[in-house]
Amino acid sequence: MIRRPPRSTPSNSSAASDVYKRQNKIVYNPTSVALFALSNLQLYNSGNKKALNNFELACRWLISNGIHTKIGLIFPHDFDHPIYGLKAGWISAMTQGLAVSCFIRRYILSGDIVFLELAKEAAKPLQEEIKNGGVAYYDNNSNVWLEEVPSNTMPHILNGFIYGIMGLYDLYCILGDACIENFIIRAISTLEKNIHKYDLGYWSKYQLNPPIPATLSYHKLHIQQLLFLYKISQQMIFKEYAIKFASYIKHRSNNLFAKYIGYVQYVNALVKTMRLQGIHYVIHRMIGGIRSVVVSNSALV
Secondary structure: OOOOOOOOOOOEEEEEEOOOOOEEEEOOOHHHHHHHHHHHHHHHHHHOOOOOHHHHHHHHHHHOOOEEEOEEOOOOOOEEEHHOOOOOOEEEEEHHHHHHHHHHHHHHHHHHHHHHHHHHHHHHHHHOEEEEEOEEEEEEOEEEOOOOOOOOOOOOOHHEEEEEHHOOOOOHHHHHHHHHHHHHHHHHHHHHHHHHHEEOOOOOOEOOOEEEOHHHHHHHHHHHHHHHHHHHHOOOHHHHHHHHHHHOOOHHOOOOHHHHHHHHHHHHHHHHHHHHHHHHHHHHHHHHHHHHHHHHHHHHH
């Protein structure tokens, strides 16, 4: 049984504004647009009345750029993701979940049933198998994973999985639909049985396949998301791991080691998937990093 609050309340994330260049044109990341929407709604709820316009604009962008298909409303990423071997057009559990959260909040604010219908359509791909065009992956142990990046390796990215659950939970809070509740319970059960795999003993993993340590910001996000799962499920294991992950932050060496291991694995993935382009990208980033250090030191003189 999933706990429902008296009403759906916003639980927002920090904004992102990623844009990509594809064939000499700017392409917006729908995930970032949805995060931008939710962060502006949070600002609005904190007293910044002008932020409501940004929230509404971002929601309109999602509506305009979403595609209605036989499996529901999807939000394709119009750029390649070479590290995961994905070509432009891939969809994400994280994006779908965030979009559902946006539309539910737009519905609460306006009372317009259109936004509730959009939320229901955006939630459908979360429950559809990847082989059918959705983002749900069923493993050999009958676990269901919501894939932020539905590649052949099934990376099982933790934050994206939970964002997908959050979107479904927002919809469930409004509809009280038993089918959605059962799917959420099954997804939470998957994490309950597998959350130990995300524990490095000194830090949390960003994903399982291949295992990559989370950055500090993602590690902190994992803690908040696990507390959310505990709140709605009352499964103590999520609270225990949230506390455990929080304890890792107290030791600065843990963060530095995770950052080093993560960087090495990220570079390895880049070079392996992108070959010469990957090497060029790494060198470019390293030069950029050196320049930023020089500039920062110069500013202190």
